[in-house]
Amino acid sequence: MNSRTLLLVEDNAQDEALMLRSLRRTHLANPIDVVRDGQQAVDYLLQQGEFAHLAGKPNPTVVLLDIGLPKLSGLEVLEAIRSHERTKRVPVVILTSSDEDRDRLRSYEGGANSFVRKPLDFGEFAQTVASLGIYWLATNMPPED
Amino acid sequence: MTRAEASTVWDPRRSLRAKVALGLAALGLIFTVLMAALAQRVYQEELSQSAGRALAYSAQQVAGNLQLRLAERLVELQQIAARLSEPGALDDHSALRRGLEQVSTGRSDYVWLGITGADGQVWAAKNGMLEGRDVRQRAWFAAGRVGPFVGDVHEALLLQPLLPPSPDGEPYRLIDLATPVTDARGQLVAVVGAHLDWRWVEALQAHLLSDMAADHGMESLILTRAGRVLGGPASLRNQDLSALLAAARDNTAPKAQRWPDGHDYLTALSVAPTDTNDRAWTDLGWHIVVRQPLDKALTTGTELRRNLLLGGVAMVLLLALSSWRLAGRLARPLVRLAEVARGLQSGDAVHFSDVRTGAHDEVGALAQSLVRLDDLRRDEMLQRQQIAVRYKTLIDHSPDAIYINEGGRLTLINQAGLTLFGATHPDQLLGKTPYDLFAPPDHAVIKARVHQLVDLGNPVPLIDQRIVRLDGRWVDVEVSAAPFETGGRRALVVLLRDITERKQAQQLLAQREEALRQLNAELEQRVQARTTQLSTANQELDSFAYAVSHDLRAPLRAINGFAVALEEDSGHLLDDAAHEHLRQIRWASQRMADLIDGLLSLSRTVRGPLRHDQVDVSRLAQDILTELAQGDPTATTRWQIEPGLTLAGDARMISSAVGNLLGNAWKYSRQADAPTIHLRSELRDGRRWVCIDDNGVGFDPAHGQRLFKPFQRLHRQDEFTGLGIGLATVLRIVQRHGGDITADGQPGRGARFCFTLDPAPPQHAAAPTPVTSQKDAEHEQPHPLAG
Numbered sequence: 021m022n023s024r025t026l027l028l029v030e031d032n033a034q035d036e037a038l039m040l041r042s043l044r045r046t047h048l049a050n051p052i053d054v055v056r057d058g059q060q061a062v063d064y065l066l067q068q069g070e071f072a073h074l075a076g077k078p079n080p081t082v083v084l085l086d087i088g089l090p091k092l093s094g095l096e097v098l099e100a101i102r103s104h105e106r107t108k109r110v111p112v113v114i115l116t117s118s119d120e121d122r123d124r125l126r127s128y129e130g131g132a133n134s135f136v137r138k139p140l141d142f143g144e145f146a147q148t149v150a151s152l153g154i155y156w157l158a159t160n161m162p163p164e165d
Numbered sequence: 166m167t168r169a170e171a172s173t174v175w176d177p178r179r180s181l182r183a184k185v186a187l188g189l190a191a192l193g194l195i196f197t198v199l200m201a202a203l204a205q206r207v208y209q210e211e212l213s214q215s216a217g218r219a220l221a222y223s224a225q226q227v228a229g230n231l232q233l234r235l236a237e238r239l240v241e242l243q244q245i246a247a248r249l250s251e252p253g254a255l256d257d258h259s260a261l262r263r264g265l266e267q268v269s270t271g272r273s274d275y276v277w278l279g280i281t282g283a284d285g286q287v288w289a290a291k292n293g294m295l296e297g298r299d300v301r302q303r304a305w306f307a308a309g310r311v312g313p314f315v316g317d318v319h320e321a322l323l324l325q326p327l328l329p330p331s332p333d334g335e336p337y338r339l340i341d342l343a344t345p346v347t348d349a350r351g352q353l354v355a356v357v358g359a360h361l362d363w364r365w366v367e368a369l370q371a372h373l374l375s376d377m378a379a380d381h382g383m384e385s386l387i388l389t390r391a392g393r394v395l396g397g398p399a400s401l402r403n404q405d406l407s408a409l410l411a412a413a414r415d416n417t418a419p420k421a422q423r424w425p426d427g428h429d430y431l432t433a434l435s436v437a438p439t440d441t442n443d444r445a446w447t448d449l450g451w452h453i454v455v456r457q458p459l460d461k462a463l464t465t466g467t468e469l470r471r472n473l474l475l476g477g478v479a480m481v482l483l484l485a486l487s488s489w490r491l492a493g494r495l496a497r498p499l500v501r502l503a504e505v506a507r508g509l510q511s512g513d514a515v516h517f518s519d520v521r522t523g524a525h526d527e528v529g530a531l532a533q534s535l536v537r538l539d540d541l542r543r544d545e546m547l548q549r550q551q552i553a554v555r556y557k558t559l560i561d562h563s564p565d566a567i568y569i570n571e572g573g574r575l576t577l578i579n580q581a582g583l584t585l586f587g588a589t590h591p592d593q594l595l596g597k598t599p600y601d602l603f604a605p606p607d608h609a610v611i612k613a614r615v616h617q618l619v620d621l622g623n624p625v626p627l628i629d630q631r632i633v634r635l636d637g638r639w640v641d642v643e644v645s646a647a648p649f650e651t652g653g654r655r656a657l658v659v660l661l662r663d664i665t666e667r668k669q670a671q672q673l674l675a676q677r678e679e680a681l682r683q684l685n686a687e688l689e690q691r692v693q694a695r696t697t698q699l700s701t702a703n704q705e706l707d708s709f710a711y712a713v714s715h716d717l718r719a720p721l722r723a724i725n726g727f728a729v730a731l732e733e734d735s736g737h738l739l740d741d742a743a744h745e746h747l748r749q750i751r752w753a754s755q756r757m758a759d760l761i762d763g764l765l766s767l768s769r770t771v772r773g774p775l776r777h778d779q780v781d782v783s784r785l786a787q788d789i790l791t792e793l794a795q796g797d798p799t800a801t802t803r804w805q806i807e808p809g810l811t812l813a814g815d816a817r818m819i820s821s822a823v824g825n826l827l828g829n830a831w832k833y834s835r836q837a838d839a840p841t842i843h844l845r846s847e848l849r850d851g852r853r854w855v856c857i858d859d860n861g862v863g864f865d866p867a868h869g870q871r872l873f874k875p876f877q878r879l880h881r882q883d884e885f886t887g888l889g890i891g892l893a894t895v896l897r898i899v900q901r902h903g904g905d906i907t908a909d910g911q912p913g914r915g916a917r918f919c920f921t922l923d924p925a926p927p928q929h930a931a932a933p934t935p936v937t938s939q940k941d942a943e944h945e946q947p948h949p950l951a952g
Binding site for chain 1: 715716718719720721722723725726727728729730751754755758762765769
């Protein structure tokens, strides 16, 4: 079970810190990998570039993907994931500050499994992140194992 | 013929009066001449008969007288012879001679008177002539022996030398008379003989025709048995008229005959009377012819004719004069009527009733008829004048030029036409052809149109052409023409309308259209550019909003998050004030986030295309209020919604607007006693308005304008929470639909918001800003976000 990794794609270091803090409080043991932009996310998932060393490693159990990312946007990352045989079934949760309809629509159209808006209030935020972690890492049955 | 000629030249052929007078005169003349001729002819016949009878009578008279006188002479001789029969009377020859001279005293007619013995010896004679001479050989002696004898005339033989010269120098012509003297026994004893001078006969002859007869040219002639002229006019003496005598003898009736002198004479013949026993006369065998020149004989006839003619001519003259006067009287009213007619013809103010005919005769009837005719004519003229005046007025006051084309030439034109052509008098245009009046480029078309109109009588359409003014300038006109019949010919009425202004306007319009087209093109271009700019701006706005939602929220979240983390991780180290500060930080960041969301919401509501839906507002309001009530269980708010209210527009926007308004109403009425919300529609300005009333805190209308400005609030955050974005959103939604929104309110007395999505009617230009009106006193009124 420990091999079940959560990939967090978040360019904002403060959000990253708050999210990690929230996830830690859930006491989940799953490893959490963090990448800071879209390109890194694609490289990580396709095990290429600086993440080529991950070759052979299983896909992350879930990807928490921000939309507003440097280099490649979250939606582009999603498209890349869904277009590769190996990663096309990886659960992707869009976690974003946006509550734009179009972002939501495009996310689902791009094959996102869930769309979650980051609450501003930290309490809610922490609870949301924790819920996501528990749900996706513990409750949800991934497509492959 | 003009009136002047009629009045100056008198032509008898044109004068009824003269015609009547001359006609009657001519008739009278002919009648007279005929009568005269007839009368002469009838009378002349009678005259010639009566003249003939008179001639015959005269002839008989002459003959009878001659016979009688000769008989007297013979009787005288016989008386002498009787006296000589006495015995012894013959013895004394001297006594005899004395006796003879006594007998013949004063008797010049006895040239010779003597007594011979039975033996032929002259015993005694007047003046002793031939005494002793033997006359046995003489015819008279021989005949005298037997009985009384009258011998035919002969020239003197024995006596000639013995006689005194005759008065006329002619030889003596003698008529012999003789008678026997017998004794008692009846024995011839002597013969008494006498020679009568022929002049005696002639005198007698002349005397026997009366003076009157002589006056009438009657002449008597004595012819021998053989037709030789014995006595009568000297010119005829001894002429042989046997032919004439023969003709007269065949028909003893007196008749006109051609005499040798070549003249015609009425001629009557008296033959020797056959009924007498006067042998002596019978022996003589004379014929008495009386003649009268025919013209003289018929003088009375000629005179009659002349008199008849003269009288007739006089009568004719009288008749002519009378008929002249009568015809004059008859003709006078006619002349007057004719004068009146001429006067009427030349326009004088005269009337037929002015003519006093004073008679109920034919002329009077004619005058009356003329009066009636004239009245009719006047009525008709008046009507025609009225019609003419109407049409003339119509034509004269027409703003369009009108002219008449007869026989291809202009014959009439109205004032507008003169003005159009630049003429001051119609004479300047009369007689002109269309080719004079119109510009040469239009002539071909005009020719075709005239053919259609005049030759075929077809209508032609209205067209634009150009006329040529008198000053040579061309003017654009609209031409319509129509044919009509006048005097058996087809003429045209032509209407011209000056369309210079229209042409100019058309030109101007074309120019403006071109300018407008260019402007439109420019505008199109500018719109295109603006649209591009706008769409770029929108995209930028989108990016901006996106960035705001993303990027502004992240630091806020961080502020909030780390504030929480600080409290959680180091809360035990902080005093109460620090905790309060952290709480303020978290509240502020939350508020900031709300503001950002409100701004985004405002931006989002009016972005994107406007959809056209039918929205059930009643149901929508019911849903919203129900939701509000569920979200606020402690509220006691009641509401009333007009059922069946629908609006046409963008469903999402309408929902947002109604939601905002109802949310406000809920929020600001919540603390009132028995808070109540009404939603109903009303018709105003012909538009359907949706009004939402509440009985809440209301607002100060003085600040009404601020209500619809984003982030403008009339209440403090601690009174009513909110961002101040809701009404701004509603306003923008309403405006996006072309509608309006109004706000009424007074502090403490509730608020009333009405909106309509119908566009403003033209006379009510849509207010650029929402309207608010006074409702009551002062009160701060908030307008935060709904719900």
